[in-house]
Amino acid sequence: MSFTPNLARAQFSALSQTHNDLPVIFLDGPGGSQVPKSVLEAMQAYLGFFNSNLGGHYFSSRNTTDLMQQAREHAQVLVNAESADNMVFGANMTSLTFQLSRAISRGWESGDEVIVTALDHYSNVSSWQQAADDRGAVVHQARVNESNYGLDIDHLLSLINDKTKLVALTFASNTTGSMVDVKRVIEAAHAVGAMVYVDAVHYAPHHLVDVQALGCDFLACSAYKFFGPHVGIAYVAPKWLHTLQPYKVEPATNQGPGRFETGTQSFEGLAGVIAAVKYLSQWGNSADSLRERLVDSYKQFNQHESAISERFLSRLSELSGVTLWGEHQADSELRTPTFALTFDSHSPIEIAQKLGERNICVWNGHFYALGLVRQLGLEESVGVVRVGFMHYNTLEEVDIFFDELKIILNQ
Numbered sequence: 001m002s003f004t005p006n007l008a009r010a011q012f013s014a015l016s017q018t019h020n021d022l023p024v025i026f027l028d029g030p031g032g033s034q035v036p037k038s039v040l041e042a043m044q045a046y047l048g049f050f051n052s053n054l055g056g057h058y059f060s061s062r063n064t065t066d067l068m069q070q071a072r073e074h075a076q077v078l079v080n081a082e083s084a085d086n087m088v089f090g091a092n093m094t095s096l097t098f099q100l101s102r103a104i105s106r107g108w109e110s111g112d113e114v115i116v117t118a119l120d121h122y123s124n125v126s127s128w129q130q131a132a133d134d135r136g137a138v139v140h141q142a143r144v145n146e147s148n149y150g151l152d153i154d155h156l157l158s159l160i161n162d163k164t165k166l167v168a169l170t171f172a173s174n175t176t177g178s179m180v181d182v183k184r185v186i187e188a189a190h191a192v193g194a195m196v197y198v199d200a201v202h203y204a205p206h207h208l209v210d211v212q213a214l215g216c217d218f219l220a221c222s223a224y225k226f227f228g229p230h231v232g233i234a235y236v237a238p239k240w241l242h243t244l245q246p247y248k249v250e251p252a253t254n255q256g257p258g259r260f261e262t263g264t265q266s267f268e269g270l271a272g273v274i275a276a277v278k279y280l281s282q283w284g285n286s287a288d289s290l291r292e293r294l295v296d297s298y299k300q301f302n303q304h305e306s307a308i309s310e311r312f313l314s315r316l317s318e319l320s321g322v323t324l325w326g327e328h329q330a331d332s333e334l335r336t337p338t339f340a341l342t343f344d345s346h347s348p349i350e351i352a353q354k355l356g357e358r359n360i361c362v363w364n365g366h367f368y369a370l371g372l373v374r375q376l377g378l379e380e381s382v383g384v385v386r387v388g389f390m391h392y393n394t395l396e397e398v399d400i401f402f403d404e405l406k407i408i409l410n411q
Contacts (some may be wrong), residue, residue: 003283003300008392011036011279015392024359025397030174030202030338030388031363033227035272042275043229043268053264064267071270072257074277075233077290079200079209079219082238088257089265089273092232093201093222094123100218100234100260101127103246104166104195110136113163117142118371119151119180120170124199124220125371128168137165144375149326149340150178157188164194171203175369175386176326177338179203186215195240201225205390206305206336208298211235223269228276231269236260301391302332308389308398309337315402319411321345325376325384337389342378346409348385354408360401362387 001007009015014034017024026034046067052060054068072084081087090096105128108114114132116125118141125141132139142156151169160167167189172179186196195217200209205226211219219235236244236257246260253259277290283300284293309330316324321344327335343351348364355362366373366383373379387401 001283001286003297003304003391005304005392005394009394011038012392013037013040019359022359024361025393025400026361027387027389027393027397027401028361028363029205029390029393030225030367030386032224033205033390034392035229036227036275036279038279039228039272039275042271046268046271051267067267067274068265068270071273074274074290078204078277078280078294079211079221079233079235080213080291081211081235085256086236086238086241088234088236088260089270090232090234090261091266092224092230093199093220093234094127094232096232096234096260097123097127097197097199097220099247099262100197100220100236101131103244103260104197104218104240105131105135105137106245108132108135108137108165111163112137112165113159113161114139114165115142115156115159115167115169116140116371117151117156117169118144118375119173119176119178119369120168120199120371121174121201121368122370123368124168124170124197128166128197138163141371142169144372146376148178148328148334149173149176149372149376151180153181153184156185160188160192160194162192164189164192166195166197168197168199170199170201171209172200172206172336173326173369173372174202174338175367175372175384176340177202177336177388178327179334179336182216183214190215202336202338206301206332208294211237223273223276226276227279229266229269229272231266231273233273234260304391305337305389306330306332308393308395309335311395311398312337312339312387312389315398316341318402319406319409321409325378337393339387340384341387342381342384343409347381348383351385351405351408355401355404358404360404 050060050063075087076084143152145152198219200221204221223231281293284296325340352364363386
């Protein structure tokens, strides 16, 4: 089945609703996508018939055990991990990253060095700053490249040396949409024996992850950003699965990914993860493997999202007094369809509020990318307006956004 935005939209109840007798346009995807009916039904079916814990000798517990394995297998295929055992679940990416940072940093010593970036969401910054502080390690922060508001790769590479223990960086900015050449950084870090922790939260809804091609040590994402429920997902490379020493409850398993999972998981959430991966794969050839279907689906998403970016940038050029903080090309290999804007005569909150009155849902603020807004001098003005499209958005919605924005700006 070939992808069209209308075929996708028909699967989302939220996209056809009205509020105050007006249609709703969700341009808030970077903060969390809408959820298809198949995901809702899977979660309801689990809770309605099989709600149980692991390890029991009865049908619903066995179902839950099978469900968790299926969730690992679907997550494995989504990121192309070596094994389902390399996939770890948690409440969200932030919680998982804080938790993993404690295990990863156990062996750090005074004088060791860690590299973070100014482009990242601070879940992938503060976790490492605090872990380094506990161990007496030094933290360096790579700059943002102010020519395209992506990562200054050359600056980051200049910080890597034989004292570097870990590099933490994003795959794509959750604020500017700028993509990052992560593989180049991984190769440089591994050359000095450093680990690499990749934040793929914003990347995963728009591009298919391949951890084996990257060669990263860790990668984290969140299902609620790719049409699923609030579940965090982390990949732990095979060499670290049993060599790291996690903080855990004593009787809990010390085998496989369960060693990193504290407490009872959201099994209904894992049912939703399975359904979300299946949703993403449906645009591929049904005779192919799940991974092959995902590859084909994402190619179609990329084509549509590039068209959205092209329309957005074209319409943006019609306006005056607006600054785009991000890549000015529509190529999906350079950016996601996420745009950060500021306005000469209006504050970000004013624009977001006025659009919200028209049921055009956008965000304003810093989106936890504190290094970015600080470097660009946007912290005092309370950040930017973020307009974020998903593959279920349409070109017509781009036009409606700009038509309403022109009214607000009196242009």
